[in-house]
Amino acid sequence: MIKKFEKSLHGSESTPVNIVVAHALEAKALIPMLHLQPFQTTSRFVQYGNSNNLHLIVSGIGRAAMEAAITDLSQQQANEEGQIRAWLNIGIAGHSKAPLGSAWLGNKITCQESGVSAYPPQLIAGIDSVAVITVDEPERTYPEDAAYEMEAFSFFEQATKYSTAELVQVFKIISDNLENPIEKLDFKNIPIWIRLLQEQIILLISKMSELVREHNDSHRIPRVYRELCSRIHLTVNQKLQLKRLCLRYKALGLEADLESVISLAGSHSKQIISQLSAQIDRVGKQ
Amino acid sequence: MFSTIYIEEEVLETSRVKNMLDRFPQVPRVVCERYGEVFNRKSQNFRLQKKAPALILAKKYGSKVLVAPDGYGYNDSRSYYFSHMLNCVYDCRYCFLQGMYSSANYVLFVNYEDFEEAIASKIEKNSGGGVYYSGYDCDSLALEPVSDFCKHFVPLFGEYPNAELEFRTKSTQIRHLLEQPVIPNCVIAMSFTSHEAGSRWEHKVPSIDKRLEALQKLQLAGWRVALRFEPLILDSQGLTPYESLFAQVFAKLDARKIHSVSSGLFRMPIDFHKRIVKLYPDEELFARPTTTADGMIALKSEDESLQLAAIEKLLFSHISPQQYYRCA
Numbered sequence: 246m247i248k249k250f251e252k253s254l255h256g257s258e259s260t261p262v263n264i265v266v267a268h269a270l271e272a273k274a275l276i277p278m279l280h281l282q283p284f285q286t287t288s289r290f291v292q293y294g295n296s297n298n299l300h301l302i303v304s305g306i307g308r309a310a311m312e313a314a315i316t317d318l319s320q321q322q323a324n325e326e327g328q329i330r331a332w333l334n335i336g337i338a339g340h341s342k343a344p345l346g347s348a349w350l351g352n353k354i355t356c357q358e359s360g361v362s363a364y365p366p367q368l369i370a371g372i373d374s375v376a377v378i379t380v381d382e383p384e385r386t387y388p389e390d391a392a393y394e395m396e397a398f399s400f401f402e403q404a405t406k407y408s409t410a411e412l413v414q415v416f417k418i419i420s421d422n423l424e425n426p427i428e429k430l431d432f433k434n435i436p437i438w439i440r441l442l443q444e445q446i447i448l449l450i451s452k453m454s455e456l457v458r459e460h461n462d463s464h465r466i467p468r469v470y471r472e473l474c475s476r477i478h479l480t481v482n483q484k485l486q487l488k489r490l491c492l493r494y495k496a497l498g499l500e501a502d503l504e505s506v507i508s509l510a511g512s513h514s515k516q517i518i519s520q521l522s523a524q525i526d527r528v529g530k531q
Numbered sequence: 532m533f534s535t536i537y538i539e540e541e542v543l544e545t546s547r548v549k550n551m552l553d554r555f556p557q558v559p560r561v562v563c564e565r566y567g568e569v570f571n572r573k574s575q576n577f578r579l580q581k582k583a584p585a586l587i588l589a590k591k592y593g594s595k596v597l598v599a600p601d602g603y604g605y606n607d608s609r610s611y612y613f614s615h616m617l618n619c620v621y622d623c624r625y626c627f628l629q630g631m632y633s634s635a636n637y638v639l640f641v642n643y644e645d646f647e648e649a650i651a652s653k654i655e656k657n658s659g660g661g662v663y664y665s666g667y668d669c670d671s672l673a674l675e676p677v678s679d680f681c682k683h684f685v686p687l688f689g690e691y692p693n694a695e696l697e698f699r700t701k702s703t704q705i706r707h708l709l710e711q712p713v714i715p716n717c718v719i720a721m722s723f724t725s726h727e728a729g730s731r732w733e734h735k736v737p738s739i740d741k742r743l744e745a746l747q748k749l750q751l752a753g754w755r756v757a758l759r760f761e762p763l764i765l766d767s768q769g770l771t772p773y774e775s776l777f778a779q780v781f782a783k784l785d786a787r788k789i790h791s792v793s794s795g796l797f798r799m800p801i802d803f804h805k806r807i808v809k810l811y812p813d814e815e816l817f818a819r820p821t822t823t824a825d826g827m828i829a830l831k832s833e834d835e836s837l838q839l840a841a842i843e844k845l846l847f848s849h850i851s852p853q854q855y856y857r858c859a
């Protein structure tokens with residue numbers, strides 16, 4: 246099974262997923278597992294990536310650090326093409342009785358301070374889920390049946406500004422419980438637990454990639470749009486009109502017809518838009 | 532069947548919810564305070580959620596019986612609708628629900644007794660009459676095996692013989708109806724589009740044959756059935772798809788006993804259409820030329836009224852004009 250998922254992960258298909266971890270130790274096991282290389286950037290956050298578009302950023306601990314890292318990365322990746330990315334937070338958490346090294350997706354993330362909850366839509370089957378409570382100080386008594394950690398709420402809140410909630414998930418790995426308190430946490434175990442969860446992590450990334458790819462394919466704007474934008478001056482409104490027209494041509498199976506307007510690039514923008522509209526109104530009527 | 536079941540704290544301990552949950556021991560459960568925390572939030576995507584919808588069990592507050600939109604049914608006066616459920620298990624590409632909600636999860640309001648009370652009080656205010664539609668924000672019967680909705684609500688209308696209940700559906704979940712005594716003031720209205728439109732745009736919907744089989748069973752059992760041919764999406768094939776559809780439908784049903792037949796063209800509020808276009812920029816139906824009037828969007832067509840009249844003429848070779856109405 247893992248081979249199949251690995252193939253899809255490291256094959257030619259794009260993997261537009263941002264993985265966000267708080268600790269460098271969490272990144273340590275993920276880098277070789279996901280064949281990531283250091284990513285050169287001017288950002289103050291350490292980043293890794295691969296040629297398939299998979300990206301990893303180390304945010305640092307706590308809610309503020311998480312918010313800053315997501316803002317930074319989303320600005321770095323901003324595009325005009327309507328293409329989005331999935332966001333995955335992988336990190337350690339405490340739970341009253343869950344065994345060390347076990348892991349879940351978060352199905353309800355509550356900010357302990359405000360009491361507000363967010364609910365990542367659960368589209369990915371095959372991985373168990375649990376409630377997550379985001380705290381500002383490490384939790385030692387774990388009063389609820391939930392995974393306690395320090396970033397998930399901010400992660401979800403911030404990442405959903407740049408993507409859709411279905412594509413924002415948190416994956417929590419149990420590092421401490423009542424029998425194994427956080428003070429006794431041996432940090433060396435973190436990469437080991439993560440390595441042992443390779444199958445689940447790869448499954449998760451593969452399924453998230455599939456969903457984003459499908460979304461991005463259906464929202465892909467024909468090349469002509471970019472070409473015209475670079476060649477002629479268009480107002481913001483005209484850009485929107487042109488984008489919609491290009492998408493309509495694509496949906497009607499007429500993308501090839503768009504190519505002919507490139508030759509009109511010397512013309513006035515208004516003329517191009519009205520010509521495209523008139524043509525699609527003629528052809529599009531069934 | 533559901534990716535997750537969300538349950539409002541307030542209904543968690545009710546026997547109806549417990550019974551429902553017992554049927555899905557393997558589905559993950561998440562408790563929430565109010566369904567609005569999960570449903571229809573910003574940054575949600577209907578299209579993605581449709582891949583693995585969740586069920587949300589909730590309590591409905593506020594108005595439960597609302598005045599039906601103009602032209603919704605065959606009787607203009609005193610028409611109401613109530614929605615025990617939001618969203619639908621089917622996935623019709625032309626469905627306005629995609630533009631109405633950002634979430635595709637199914638919300639099932641389980642406080643049936645409060646709905647009952649509201650319906651009864653509305654009927655009494657209308658001197659025992661009125662038409663009450665179910666299936667405006669959902670498909671009335673599709674979730675019946677889980678909800679027991681009609682099992683519960685049909686007997687209420689048994690007590691008010693002058694009030695009429697209409698279920699709008701594309702579902703074949705009729706077992707609960709067949710198991711209970713027929714009441715003459717309940718109408719099961721089944722929607723159909725042509726074979727071509729169905730295979731293009733109606734996903735997960737039971738086949739025309741299966742729906743007709745269900746209607747035939749209901750009709751033979753004494754239930755009143757109705758036919759809704761909508762939305763009509765007219766295209767270059769002209770009348771041919773409707774000739775074959777009508778022939779198939781009326782070969783199976785006793786036309787004289789049909790309560791009513793209606794047809795309606797594809798229409799949608801402009802805002803909903805805008806949202807759907809963003810959701811499905813690759814859908815041919817939403818790339819077609821459109822016209823707008825009175826806040827509604829329609830597909831541009833030069834001979835729309837002629838085609839509609841021709842379809843109606845076809846229908847009148849099977850039913851009487853008195854049985855027919857045109858949806859606004």
Ligand code: SF4
Nearest residue numbers: 619621622623626669
């Ligand atoms: S059956 Fe009706 S409510 Fe359900 S998706 Fe189709 S059009 Fe919408």
